[in-house]
Amino acid sequence: MCAAVTGGPAAADPAALPTTATDAIARMVDLSRQSEQLNQQSLTARADLDAKLALQREADDKLAASTAVADAARAEVRRFQPMIDRTAVAAYTGVRTNSMFAVLSSGSPQQLLDKMSTLDVLSQQTADTVRQFKQAADAATAAESVTRAAADAARAATAAADAVRADVDRKLQDLGVATTQVVEAWGALSARDKSTLAGSPFPPGFDRDSLLAGLVPGSGTSALAAALTRVGDPYVWGATGPDKFDCSGLVQWAFKQVGKNVPRTSSAQAGYGTPVAKGDLQPGDVVLFYPDISHVGIYAGNGMMVHASTFGVPVAVSPINTTPYHSARRY
Structure with a gap:
């Protein structure tokens, strides 16, 4: 978050x-x-x-x-x-x-x-x-x-x-x-608690290789592909890569790999690009969460996103419906 x-x-x-x-x-x-x-x-x-x-x-x-x-x-x-x-x-x-x-x-x-x-x-x-x-x-x-x-x-x-x-x-x-x-x-958490908190890097049935193979090259989908290569990297406050991230840092880093200099914070990223309706989401769109726009990730299709979630949880692919949805942008 x-x-x-x-x-x-x-x-x-x-x-x-x-x-x-x-x-x-x-x-x-x-x-x-x-x-x-x-x-x-x-x-x-x-x-x-x-x-x-x-x-x-x-x-x-x-x-x-x-x-x-x-x-x-x-x-x-x-x-x-x-x-x-x-x-x-x-x-x-x-x-x-x-x-x-x-x-x-x-x-x-x-x-x-x-x-x-x-x-x-x-x-x-x-x-x-x-x-x-x-x-x-x-x-x-x-x-x-x-x-x-x-x-x-x-x-x-x-x-x-x-x-x-x-x-x-x-x-x-x-x-x-x-x-x-x-x-x-x-x-203070036990090893089991830490493992439970970290969860799985991919949800059941998610096939990263198949998703990557089906992506059409473009700024959004290419940024998504870049972000997917960071799955498993740790969450660190204020980090922007290349091997540790906070949520907006991951989005900024991913789009930088395809030549786009997007803003640093989640609130600023909410004003970049063009708005996209939730029903029109495409892989590579940037999805924002909470009323205060306090979290951001990159849409991966089928209701999923890749994001840097929180401390103790590595970069992962997760459902977007587990976090209060706010809006989306297309860069």
Whole structure:
């Protein structure tokens, strides 16, 4: 079983310790389910953290880029500032640069033309300087606004990543407690109880070779064929192969063998591919279980699936009707 729901495992009640082999196995299965739920929760939280860290890096990159743009814009403003200051001082002190002053102060027609030409150039240069200064100032203001927004986004992304990181840590701690309980419960079982819990890798009458021979090559059926080669491998929380698996890890590994990069968790796998009605299931479809989509396997036809079930139970082929059905997807 695998899960992606909230809530941690309940601590074992000493007063409710199993007194029979059946009770011992039932307790083991119950603890296993709780630990597998936490396993999927921690995997989902880790994926969420990775996404948040990616957003944080993106926000930091945008902040650095916008800061560089703002610095360059401010430098451009500083470049024009002395010229603007001189123009302002000249205007304030009444420096005469008009045409009438040129006429009155000219000693000859040629001198008048020269002065008029110079005044035109000075006037145009002043206008250009003012225009460029305004452009630089506007650019600096806009860049600073972008930088402030980028800084806010970077701080928000960091806070979000920190919150998810704390959630991951809590879930991993809970998972550690849960798996310890499971291993202790499993260790208390007799060899016969362990054998009963593990069961048979194939149901009565199931012929893997005949099934494989009848499969038409394709992404789904080829993934099924890959998964069937792992029958007998142990269940391990958080494992993705090649010789130990949790439920969603087996599905991910099997489809990876045929070139499909499917999501890591059972809840994410429920959104991959296209939906398939239960009545239209074909070998190679991905089947999901429990209301919280807490388990996943690959349909093997005739009401069977191959899956990594739970701790103490190797990868096996089992009926799908022994687990509460949720939905199916075709990859």
